[in-house]
Amino acid sequence: xxxxxxxxxxxxxxxxxxxxxxxxxxxxxxxxxxxxxxxxxxxxxxxxxxxxxxxxxxxxxxxxxxxxxxxxxxxxxxxxxxxxxxxxxxxxxxxxxxxxxxxxxxxxxxxxxxxxxxxxxxxxxxxxxxxxxxxxxxxxxxxxxxxxxxxxxxxxxxxxxxxxxxxxxxxxxxxxxxxxxxxxxxxxxxxxxxxxxxxxxxxxxxxxxxxxxxxxxxxxxxxxxxxxxxxxxxxxxxxxxxxxxxxxxxxxxxxxxxxxxxxxxxxxxxxxxxxxxxxxxxxxxxxxxxxxxxxxxxxxxxxxxxxxxxxxxxxxxxxxxxxxxxxxxxxxxxxxxxxxxxxxxxxxxxxxxxxxxxx
Amino acid sequence: xxxxxxxxxxxxxxxxxxxxxxxxxxxxxxxxxxxxxxxxxxxxxxxxxxxxxxxxxxxxxxxxxxxxxxxxxxxxxxxxxxxxxxxxxxxxxxxxxxxxxxxxxxxxxxxxxxxxxxxxxxxxxxxxxxxxxxxxxxxxxxxxxxxxxxxxxxxxxxxxxxxxxxxxxxxxxxxxxxxxxxxxxxxxxxxxxxxxxxxxxxxxxxxxxxxxxxxxxxxxxxxxxxxxxxxxxxxxxxxxxxxxxxxxxxxxxxxxxxxxxxxxxxxxxxxxxxxxxxxxxxxxxxxxxxxxxxxxxxxxxxxxxxxxxxxxxxxxxxxxxxxxxxxxxxxxxxxxxxxxxxxxxxxxxxxxxxxxxxxxxxxxxxxxxxxxxxxxxxxxxxxxxxxxxxxxxxxxxxxxxxxxxxxxxxxxxxxxxxxxxxxxxxxxxxxxxxxxxxxxxx
Numbered sequence: 001x002x003x004x005x006x007x008x009x010x011x012x013x014x015x016x017x018x019x020x021x022x023x024x025x026x027x028x029x030x031x032x033x034x035x036x037x038x039x040x041x042x043x044x045x046x047x048x049x050x051x052x053x054x055x056x057x058x059x060x061x062x063x064x065x066x067x068x069x070x071x072x073x074x075x076x077x078x079x080x081x082x083x084x085x086x087x088x089x090x091x092x093x094x095x096x097x098x099x100x101x102x103x104x105x106x107x108x109x110x111x112x113x114x115x116x117x118x119x120x121x122x123x124x125x126x127x128x129x130x131x132x133x134x135x136x137x138x139x140x141x142x143x144x145x146x147x148x149x150x151x152x153x154x155x156x157x158x159x160x161x162x163x164x165x166x167x168x169x170x171x172x173x174x175x176x177x178x179x180x181x182x183x184x185x186x187x188x189x190x191x192x193x194x195x196x197x198x199x200x201x202x203x204x205x206x207x208x209x210x211x212x213x214x215x216x217x218x219x220x221x222x223x224x225x226x227x228x229x230x231x232x233x234x235x236x237x238x239x240x241x242x243x244x245x246x247x248x249x250x251x252x253x254x255x256x257x258x259x260x261x262x263x264x265x266x267x268x269x270x271x272x273x274x275x276x277x278x279x280x281x282x283x284x285x286x287x288x289x290x291x292x293x294x295x296x297x298x299x300x301x302x303x304x305x306x307x308x309x310x311x312x313x314x315x316x317x318x319x320x321x322x323x324x325x326x327x328x329x330x331x332x333x334x335x336x337x338x339x340x341x342x343x344x345x346x347x348x349x350x351x352x353x354x355x356x357x358x359x
Numbered sequence: 360x361x362x363x364x365x366x367x368x369x370x371x372x373x374x375x376x377x378x379x380x381x382x383x384x385x386x387x388x389x390x391x392x393x394x395x396x397x398x399x400x401x402x403x404x405x406x407x408x409x410x411x412x413x414x415x416x417x418x419x420x421x422x423x424x425x426x427x428x429x430x431x432x433x434x435x436x437x438x439x440x441x442x443x444x445x446x447x448x449x450x451x452x453x454x455x456x457x458x459x460x461x462x463x464x465x466x467x468x469x470x471x472x473x474x475x476x477x478x479x480x481x482x483x484x485x486x487x488x489x490x491x492x493x494x495x496x497x498x499x500x501x502x503x504x505x506x507x508x509x510x511x512x513x514x515x516x517x518x519x520x521x522x523x524x525x526x527x528x529x530x531x532x533x534x535x536x537x538x539x540x541x542x543x544x545x546x547x548x549x550x551x552x553x554x555x556x557x558x559x560x561x562x563x564x565x566x567x568x569x570x571x572x573x574x575x576x577x578x579x580x581x582x583x584x585x586x587x588x589x590x591x592x593x594x595x596x597x598x599x600x601x602x603x604x605x606x607x608x609x610x611x612x613x614x615x616x617x618x619x620x621x622x623x624x625x626x627x628x629x630x631x632x633x634x635x636x637x638x639x640x641x642x643x644x645x646x647x648x649x650x651x652x653x654x655x656x657x658x659x660x661x662x663x664x665x666x667x668x669x670x671x672x673x674x675x676x677x678x679x680x681x682x683x684x685x686x687x688x689x690x691x692x693x694x695x696x697x698x699x700x701x702x703x704x705x706x707x708x709x710x711x712x713x714x715x716x717x718x719x720x721x722x723x724x725x726x727x728x729x730x731x732x733x734x735x736x737x738x739x740x741x742x743x744x745x746x747x748x749x750x751x752x753x754x755x756x757x758x759x760x761x762x763x764x765x766x767x768x769x770x771x772x773x774x775x776x777x778x779x780x781x782x783x784x785x786x787x788x789x790x791x792x793x794x795x796x797x798x799x800x801x
Contacts, residue, residue: 050628174448180671199654321624
């Protein structure tokens with residue numbers, strides 16, 4: 001029900017594919033899963049990690065997943081409405097992080113970061129607000145300049161434009177702010193963390209996870225319960241008909257970019273606080289990961305993006321230990337997962353079948 | 360179906376962009392070889408066909424190589440061009456900039472001293488980006504440019520591995536101020552030289568320090584998968600094991616990663632007394648910070664190497680850096696020379712060199728070493744051109760002996776190790792590095 005693409009669309013494809021073929025594919029899929037599981041079990045037994053180890057990795061994964069989810073939602077929202085992949089979305093997140101960095105500098109210069117708890121909390125919210133506004137401006141400008149003129153062009157054209165925009169944004173930031181990372185200084189309030197038994201939970205991690213959940217809930221309410229949300233769903237279902245019914249399509253699309261970019265900006269700022277550094281290419285890999293998460297969950301599907309992102313974050317954290325491979329290959333796990341999902345379950349984990357109707 | 364195909368297309372793009380991001384260094388372009396091919400001897404008219412011609416004329420040996428091949432000829436008014444490969448982007452831009460600026464000062468000094476027979480020097484700075492791919496690109500650029508006489512750089516080991524085979528083929532000698540991987544110099548590479556000290560030394564001194572001075576027996580080793588970081592981490596690991604210590608983990612991460620909690624959690628399960636990290640400043644700083652958030656690493660110390668021995672490490676890690684150990688391959692610093700250099704540097708660039716990076720002395724000396732070698736072999740011909748024989752220059756660089764530089768008296772070994780000095784170990788105290796062990800300590 002969270003699918004902003006209309007539910008009435010049903011894929012007639014399944015019947016077309018020959019039965020035996022489907023079973024073979026499914027068999028191979030199950031075989032791969034079984035091999036991976038067997039490897040994970042043997043390695044885990046051999047290594048003998050304690051349970052708290054897995055719990056710690058799960059915490060790492062959930063935090064990572066929270067960040068991915070916020071970015072993935074931007075991909076999914078835009079795809080749902082425009083059927084295009086906004087490849088510059090990772091850069092929107094990065095610019096949110098950069099804007100937040102300057103917000104933080106300002107707050108520090110004003111001395112807010114060393115005041116009372118309430119003051120610091122408000123300052124942190126303000127920093128996040130600045131990051132979100134920076135990202136929203138970027139996202140909307142991007143749509144206006146790079147995508148709107150191409151709206152009726154073949155579908156690959158805006159995709160290419162998006163890749164161009166992504167590089168443009170990266171190297172603009174490189175040019176303006178240089179190659180050295182911008183360092184977020186954490187205020188004392190959110191440094192460190194607390195323990196649940198032997199598992200350490202950093203404050204920034206907890207904030208990321210809770211904030212992502214809150215923002216996702218807010219997004220869900222906006223999409224499902226407000227007038228603009230209804231307009232979004234209408235445009236997603238059928239742009240022309242929605243326009244005929246009096247929906248301002250341009251306004252809806254702008255609003256969609258605003259929403260997605262705001263979430264990405266929040267993610268950028270939180271990532272800055274969590275990992276301390278933001279630089280010109282900080283959005284690239286997280287952007288690809290979030291895209292992966294969105295596709296895994298079923299692109300165009302809001303709960304799917306959240307689930308996909310959390311699964312991806314957890315797999316990335318636990319995977320290297322569980323499969324006994326070096327941590328530098330964690331990206332391979334993530335993208336291999338993407339390829340497997342596309343081969344064996346192209347509609348994504350939660351995805352309903354999408355139609356070719358909108359092409 | 361369209362949806363699926365566009366997703367597959369997008370995935371393909373993703374894969375391609377990833378591949379592009381970590382592409383294998385391209386094959387070096389063959390440097391311009393001497394074009395003069397021995398022309399086949401024209402058929403001689405044989406006199407008596409019955410008699411077999413006695414031993415057909417041996418192929419005429421290649422006549423004298425063209426005047427340009429093997430020599431750089433600089434017309435009056437031209438500049439002696441020295442290439443520079445500096446890590447201006449990539450993981451350590453500040454040290455890269457420092458090395459470049461020090462090289463510029465050295466060029467200015469050499470020119471102020473009159474250059475060579477009235478010819479002045481010029482630095483051709485390129486961005487080696489601290490990566491093998493970019494090192495290859497820069498190397499090809501220099502090899503394709505017949506006016507490049509010698510090269511200072513590269514800054515990073517990976518970058519220098521990119522330069523190495525290309526410059527070797529193009530017969531351009533290079534002197535690296537800061538590439539420390541042991542394999543940068545070797546017997547089969549006569550153009551490869553460096554002023555920095557090899558990590559073979561640094562890794563061993565570090566292992567000794569940790570094992571004997573700190574008394575730690577159980578450590579974990581991490582590296583950033585770069586040629587430099589992995590190289591020094593392996594040397595440390597082997598040396599530490601040889602001393603009788605236990606290495607509970609050898610974990611790689613990637614340059615540019617920012618979240619190290621997963622590998623750190625894995626390491627934390629073994630509760631090491633110290634984590635040794637081979638790599639650069641940003642990753643080292645983030646590991647230092649994130650260690651504090653991982654179970655099992657609460658009391659674990661952190662140690663890293665010269666790639667992280669920078670102001671940037673201190674700035675990024677902040678308070679978490681306190682108590683971290685850092686080693687550096689220090690030159691045998693000549694105080695008066697360094698002071699004079701620092702004065703010029705500050706006057707020109709308005710910043711203390713140490714604020715950017717530690718290798719400015721080595722960089723200055725690399726250029727000076729090249730300049731002195733050029734002075735020895737350069738000759739003026741009848742037309743007033745300056746002629747530099749490439750092979751003679753390669754030999755002259757290698758034969759450097761007793762050259763007084765900022766980092767001590769430089770004498771190149773038969774394989775091109777020219778640096779003087781030793782390994783120093785520092786601890787971070789009150790936001791600054793303080794030497795506690797090693798070379799030159801009272």
